[in-house]
Amino acid sequence: MANDIIFQPLNLGKVTIKNRILRSSLSGRWDNEDGSGTQTRINWETKFARGGIGGIISSFVPVTMHGRILPNYATIHTDDHIPFWRELGAAVHRYDCKFIMQLSHSGRQQDMPGLSNQNRIALSSTSRRESLHGFPCQAMTTAQVKDTIAAFAEGARRAREAGLDGVELHGANGYLITQFLSSGINDRKDEYGGSLENRARFLLDIIDAIRAKVGRDFQLQVKISAIDYNNVVPWEGRGNTLKETIQICKWVEEHGADALHVSMGSLFPHPLNPPGGFAFDTITRNYDAMLSSGTRTLRNYFLFRYRLLRPIFYLVWFRQKWGKPIEGVGAESAKAIKQAVSIPVISTGGWQTGSLIARHIHAGDFDAVSMARGLLANHDLMDFWRQGKDVPDRPCTHCNKCLLNAPKHPLGCYELSRFPDFQAMVDEITSVYRETPPPLMAAAQ
Template sequence: MFNNLFSKGKIGSMEMQNRIVMTPMGIHLGNPDGSMSDETVAFYAARAKGGVGVIFTEVTMIEESRGRGNCRQMSAAHDKHIPGLKKLADEIHKYDSKIVVQIYHPGRQGISAINGNLPMLAPSAIECQCVHQPTVAMTTEEVEEMVENFIAAAVRVKKAGIDGVEVHGAHGYLVNQFLSPHTNHRTDKYGGSFENRIRFLEEIVIGIRERCGKDFPLIVRLSVDEFYEKIGFPEEGLHLEDGVEISKRLEELGVDAIDVSSGTYETMNTAWEPTSFDQGWKINLPETIKRSVNIPVIGVAVIREPEYADSIIAEGKVDFVGSARQHFGDPEWSNKAKEGRADECRKCISCLHCMETLMFADMTNSPCQCAINIQSGRELDYSNFREDGDGRTVAIIGAGPAGLEAARVLAMRKFKPVVFEKSDKIGGQLEFANKPPKKEKITWLIDYLRVQAEKLGVEIRLNTAPTIDDLKELNPYAVFVAQGSNPIMPKSISGIDGKEVLSTVDILSGKVKLEGKKVGVVGSGMTGLETSELLAEMGNEVTVFEMADNIGPGLFFQNLIDIMGRVSQYGVKLYPKHKLIKIENGKATFELMESNEIKDYSFDNIIISLGTRSNTELLDQINTNFHIVKILGDASKPGKIRNAMETGFANAYNL
């Protein structure tokens, strides 16, 4: 099965057991001084044990004065880091996997506050329009010193017994900044012509080859297209034809493989894609590079399914299949595919919780998190599944993500979970979340939880809302309450119970279908915006109202940019600073928050999207009648998928 994916591969002198690559992603698990932490080793070891052919580490510092991306990342900037890197290599090699360290400098995309409050170094003094940090152009001497920093870091990596090194020339970081005419306006030998713009990378490659030898695998990651047309600047930056030219030159210089990616911070969603981006959406990029060079090409393109991964190798589009988030979500993805258990893969749903937590990690001092795999980044905390359940029954009320994740972990621990679900299907809120356009990946999580329940023999009683007597009949060791939440329909708003007023659940469940109507949506959280998109797609004229100063308050900016780009295509009207006061016969009355003016709008239907409230049905009686009661997910506090999965996992793990 998947013979192409599991054929042996080779990059330079490095031979791999398969064609699967975990590409780099920040994890924020390192020690503050850049030394190797036990948590980092455990994280990568889990992926090696899971069958990944070659693992590329997170971005690794080559100099620490102005080269930090965050406060807890790996470093190869000093000889003192060699023993830690060796510890990592030795651990990975236990599982017949290979390890490559990615070296980089953030350049203008770094954050001054964690780099000595100094301006960020860049080819030219052009501030990044994403991070907006003070930026200074490097002198020629500073560029030459930086070349040496890259080379010296590669030498340390080799001394540590690491299998290869990757120079990060993608995603708008320093090397990419030199390559791109958008960010390189220099007039010395490192700027202007193609030959000058590639000189920085060329000198790094030549230096690594001279100091590390031809037999030490050297890979370069490239944004072969910066996609500036996606943000309205079609003439700016690098385009695919430039990526081809750079790749050809790197092949001439003796680089062993090209790791193809795209985008910069300013075109972020083309590098770290939200859920709307389809699997394989940019596979044409590595395919084009592969047709242009004779060295191996690694490709990424929201690759999630083993079937698809195998097919793009068979079709000659890539030599190696790369993904970071997929292996973050399921370190066992490779083994599952190899063993014919592809249906058990926990496929990444591209929700970007990992990116959101990584971007705020320096403030929260917490590692990068995965919404659907609670063990990711906490391998040392959650590695011991004690099989001490002894067949004891645990009643679980609700078959949403919290309840099903709890059931999975309890079954692994040899408890006997019995899940009650009042509806005719599992999934809970996920069965609403997967209905808007471009949200199909949510169904992957439902499918994963379903398969796990089936494989582990979890009993699920559909169409059953248990009574206290039903629960007592089980004589449960514990009761887990995961009965979700209900839409908030504030009774303080006059007319909220009118026949023309609906909740988002009414729309997303399919209970009510609206076509060709004039619809007002009150509330611009993600549910409100996604429901608006669905309504617009169904041919309705949609207007969204929000009491806050801006549409989408509190939403992660990548997801907000993504959904706003789509609703704008439908002509959805957006009105922030509007507070709903009352509804009467299809007329919605709002107070304008800036002027206190009262304004009326008329609609055929008004959809309320003002959040949800925990379902507390039977909760007091459950607490009275049972000794061990755990409240999970939205039933405890309405939140995101991570909250549901984490409360389900942790309570089951620690019971």
């Protein structure tokens, strides 16, 4: 098979994954308000592991309760949560699948603060509000920066004690590390702002702190936005260029990272992450859950709801998509980074076509791909490739209804055309709540 390289193992530091496919960060609100995990999350992760992928990169796992993007996300801010993560990791390992915990902090990008953050303003590199939704924030003091660095290191220690295979630092897509890295966001005047070297200091200090805490043998990778494209709102600064990010990646390797996970964008969602469509009717039904979170959310809601205003949003949002592919939107940037470093590079961005993935890996453009929506639509995608099919029978349409439904509803595929009827769609989405996992899609068919 021309796609055989997809099924070849890959070393990520001391960890070997059995093939070149990882599920990227993807999760619903499956957990408890106090940050403790549930059986539903275990069902969620094992559903992907059973499909045969090489590794799972967990959803956004906050290293502090103050760093959550949404309530009902499991955290790693306390030793009390280690047993849960140990149980989850063991469940994933039963399917010969590795589990990498994504250590994260929202910074100013808090979609719905939740009970723990009701009366607290989000901490960031800056005191300027997030540009799209207007989320309020306050620049961290130097002491708070140091405390947050220590929290990341403690999160890595807990992940190691839980028997997980490694950690990923979420340095992409507008979350806290991006807020320090990006020239379009970081306006600090101290040692963590200004020059590229200073803006990268927060990330590099985290890597150093983790290595001091867990040693060199524990797998550590970094997710990073190759290009910020920060001017989603046109008057915002463009942010980091690919050249600047390549330099950051070189420093990341020097400080002891084992792999790089390359994405796009300085906020989430972003026109290029996830790439694809935008269903106005879906976002209108769900965006109101975020109205109280920011000062610009009402403006956005009107743009979504009223047909006469939608062309304004469409023009602003989609202008950055013009001329760019949906599948493999970040491939060229990942290739440029791969040429500059010696550690493995993982590319994310709309992947699901076997021959396209194999062609890039054969060419040495990068070493593996991660995907979210493609696997959400077809958990057993690997089986279709083994059968000689280039894409699954019912491929992901990249409609992004999964994301747009997430503020109010369980995460899942909401593209009705992919199901026999509405009830079949609901049954698939809610299958993670069952004690006994259901069969995968191909088996069910």
